[in-house]
Amino acid sequence: MIRQYFISFTVVLASFLTLVIPVAGAAEETQYFPIASSRVGPYSAMGTGYYGAQIDYLNYINMNGGVNGVMLTWQECETEYNAVKTVECYQRLLEKDGQRIVVFDTLGTPGAYAVINRMAEDEVVLAQYGYGRTDAADGRVWPWVFNAASHYWSQIAVKMKFMAEQEGGIENMNGKKIVHLHIDSAYGREPLPAMRKIAQDWGVELVEISIPPPGLEQQSQWLQVRKEQPDWVTFWGAGSGMNSTGMTNAARVGFPRDRLIYVTFGAAEEDMFPAGDAATGTYAMANALPGDQFPLVNAIKEQVYGAGKGNLADESRIGSVYWNRGLGAAVMWIEAIKNAQEMHGKVGKAVTGAEFRDGYEALNMTNERLEEIGIMGMVAPFAISCENHEGAGKFAMMQWDGDKFVQVTDWEAPLEPAFIRQLVEDSAAKFAQENNITSKQCS
Amino acid sequence: MKSKPVILCYSRNDITNFVVLMILGFAIIPFIVPTDYWYTSILIPWLCLSLAAIGQQIVMGYAGQLALGAAGFMAAGAFALFNLELRLPFLPFPVALGIAGLIAAAFGIIFGLPSLRVRGIYLMVATLASQFFIIWMIDKFGWFKNYDTSGIITAQDIVIFNKPFTTPFEMYLVIMVVVTVLTIFAINMTRGRTGRNWMAVRDMDLAAESMGISLLKTKLQAFAISAFFCGVAGALFAFTYLKSMEPVAFDIKLSFRILFMVILGGLGTISGAFIGAAFILLFPVVLNTFGNEFFHGMIDATIISSIELVVFGVLIIVFMIYEPLGMAKLWENLKLRIRSKFSNRFGGEQKA
Numbered sequence: 001m002i003r004q005y006f007i008s009f010t011v012v013l014a015s016f017l018t019l020v021i022p023v024a025g026a027a028e029e030t031q032y033f034p035i036a037s038s039r040v041g042p043y044s045a046m047g048t049g050y051y052g053a054q055i056d057y058l059n060y061i062n063m064n065g066g067v068n069g070v071m072l073t074w075q076e077c078e079t080e081y082n083a084v085k086t087v088e089c090y091q092r093l094l095e096k097d098g099q100r101i102v103v104f105d106t107l108g109t110p111g112a113y114a115v116i117n118r119m120a121e122d123e124v125v126l127a128q129y130g131y132g133r134t135d136a137a138d139g140r141v142w143p144w145v146f147n148a149a150s151h152y153w154s155q156i157a158v159k160m161k162f163m164a165e166q167e168g169g170i171e172n173m174n175g176k177k178i179v180h181l182h183i184d185s186a187y188g189r190e191p192l193p194a195m196r197k198i199a200q201d202w203g204v205e206l207v208e209i210s211i212p213p214p215g216l217e218q219q220s221q222w223l224q225v226r227k228e229q230p231d232w233v234t235f236w237g238a239g240s241g242m243n244s245t246g247m248t249n250a251a252r253v254g255f256p257r258d259r260l261i262y263v264t265f266g267a268a269e270e271d272m273f274p275a276g277d278a279a280t281g282t283y284a285m286a287n288a289l290p291g292d293q294f295p296l297v298n299a300i301k302e303q304v305y306g307a308g309k310g311n312l313a314d315e316s317r318i319g320s321v322y323w324n325r326g327l328g329a330a331v332m333w334i335e336a337i338k339n340a341q342e343m344h345g346k347v348g349k350a351v352t353g354a355e356f357r358d359g360y361e362a363l364n365m366t367n368e369r370l371e372e373i374g375i376m377g378m379v380a381p382f383a384i385s386c387e388n389h390e391g392a393g394k395f396a397m398m399q400w401d402g403d404k405f406v407q408v409t410d411w412e413a414p415l416e417p418a419f420i421r422q423l424v425e426d427s428a429a430k431f432a433q434e435n436n437i438t439s440k441q442c443s
Numbered sequence: 444m445k446s447k448p449v450i451l452c453y454s455r456n457d458i459t460n461f462v463v464l465m466i467l468g469f470a471i472i473p474f475i476v477p478t479d480y481w482y483t484s485i486l487i488p489w490l491c492l493s494l495a496a497i498g499q500q501i502v503m504g505y506a507g508q509l510a511l512g513a514a515g516f517m518a519a520g521a522f523a524l525f526n527l528e529l530r531l532p533f534l535p536f537p538v539a540l541g542i543a544g545l546i547a548a549a550f551g552i553i554f555g556l557p558s559l560r561v562r563g564i565y566l567m568v569a570t571l572a573s574q575f576f577i578i579w580m581i582d583k584f585g586w587f588k589n590y591d592t593s594g595i596i597t598a599q600d601i602v603i604f605n606k607p608f609t610t611p612f613e614m615y616l617v618i619m620v621v622v623t624v625l626t627i628f629a630i631n632m633t634r635g636r637t638g639r640n641w642m643a644v645r646d647m648d649l650a651a652e653s654m655g656i657s658l659l660k661t662k663l664q665a666f667a668i669s670a671f672f673c674g675v676a677g678a679l680f681a682f683t684y685l686k687s688m689e690p691v692a693f694d695i696k697l698s699f700r701i702l703f704m705v706i707l708g709g710l711g712t713i714s715g716a717f718i719g720a721a722f723i724l725l726f727p728v729v730l731n732t733f734g735n736e737f738f739h740g741m742i743d744a745t746i747i748s749s750i751e752l753v754v755f756g757v758l759i760i761v762f763m764i765y766e767p768l769g770m771a772k773l774w775e776n777l778k779l780r781i782r783s784k785f786s787n788r789f790g791g792e793q794k795a
Contacts, residue, residue: 039748048745076735078748083692084488087685088728091484113687117597184582185691213691313743435597 049322215242292319296374498672507645517677547674555666709769
């Protein structure tokens, strides 16, 4: 009898032990990064481009001697843009060879929300590059979370400003109708608080129509749009399937594409091409402009792809919207590491999460600095501060000409940035109160 | 009033299994598992989903009702617990968890009603309503989410007797206790009169009815208890694993995964729920870790990610062909084989 228990016991124990991941290794001067990528599923175009660029840039830095000699390492984990899997990936990537990650980037609002409360405790920076929790722009309540490269509330405010300009001024907006056609998820609803307030102030009628995920069925919603006869439609979709379906349906109900404005996560070549001619004329927002004319993009193309170390399977996607956006995010990581090394006297050494956080908060990407790096014009110049974790808060409008995006406006801020900031602070204060968080003092 | 002491209902095998598992869960794992990763990413979700799989097992494996919508009941339990903690903060956590389960059970009864009229694959379609209705309801009415602008809310900390259970290890202990209690409860039910009734209905409902078993009562009971298990599992899943609540986390895909756990694990077995949950949950993690560790930088990462899905799919097919009765059956066979080998080798000598 005892033998039997012993056997079943050892089998269970052995199967457990074989699964335990060994934690060991020597500490070299390396800095370890997590790549929580989403390469399969409906959001694969986004994930392959964005995370591909991050890996390409890390490779590029390594090929040029690292960050003051510190070599960069990384480990990848597939999240499938799924919040549950993102939590698992976060835990799995958290530590490797005794070194902890300093930054985490989910490229997805659901994933960001799933890990956001772990950041302060684990001392990891959550870098939301133009997605995620908006009120994290208030650094006093969210010291560990950043949404630099501008959040959704600024984005919707810039869109409404663009509409007002097209209509010939805010006074002409009175009585106009906007349909917010969005995917029915937290991400789709994220801009609404700001949008409702602005619409109310301007006397604009706002109609909210939601599309259940994954958003490939939109016929009934577009019939509703046709019935409403709106002046503008703001389309808040995710994944190239949903985004291209939106434009083909707009064409079907005869809604003019130059009255249709896409969100940053529908503003990529991969979203436009599947819709074919139906896409021509559609407006889309950018927080990082596409194009391979930037010197850094060219350098990566020559050095990294020239050496056969490129991460993209299709080299023609270098310089596309998602790739450039990932590059913008990775540049911020490396600049933050440089800052952290200098601020804490650790030049040539790996930095900790807390040091990285200080370095990230001290980011000041002036036009001169952007020019040195070689991405001048690709992103709006910005600075981050203890209070303001949003960065520039600016967006550029692009229009699809059937083949590529054409930039139609310069980097534009909302009409009343202070108003958007007030919304952010109110929302953050509510969160702080509900969760008994004492706001950090920013001298 | 107990006519029989509880302990007498179990065979010695049951008791030894129980003791071994308890020692493993409460004494050995705390000592050999050092990293938070194992608690937060493997053990906690595994135990939560096992509990949900037991729920699915009850309604599908035992009562024979093809139901799909476990994730809906999980969402009901999770949001019920959130609102109970928010609005009735004086309730102790175990009580609130129980009430959350009961609320989910109430939904189970409502959505179990079609089972009285339709069966088989048609019932599956009818029960899908629970999945969509519950998620839609939570999304539609802001009250359930305390009017949060983003629609994703933070789960409160677990506090039992003024002691917060917030570290991964502490949360693991909470879940272990809940899972242990509910599993014993489930095993008891399936072996007792309730379970016999379920199986009678599963095997032939007409015959069961003619023997005096009330179909109405039995089927709804199965749905209610199943939803109770799913509700508790969902609440724990949100409060310990996700730590945030988003209705999208409880989508139809999760329902399907729980269904697959039960089918792969073995219909009509409680151990199958645990084995199936382990396979469906952990195998992709193992594959992904393996793929990224060994082929890091060698093969295009996009291809690795896709290959993982292919391998996982192939394995499911292989398992279903090799052992249609599920992995619990494989495990039984393995045990028998080892046992017979050992008794051949040593058993004879001992007796001689």
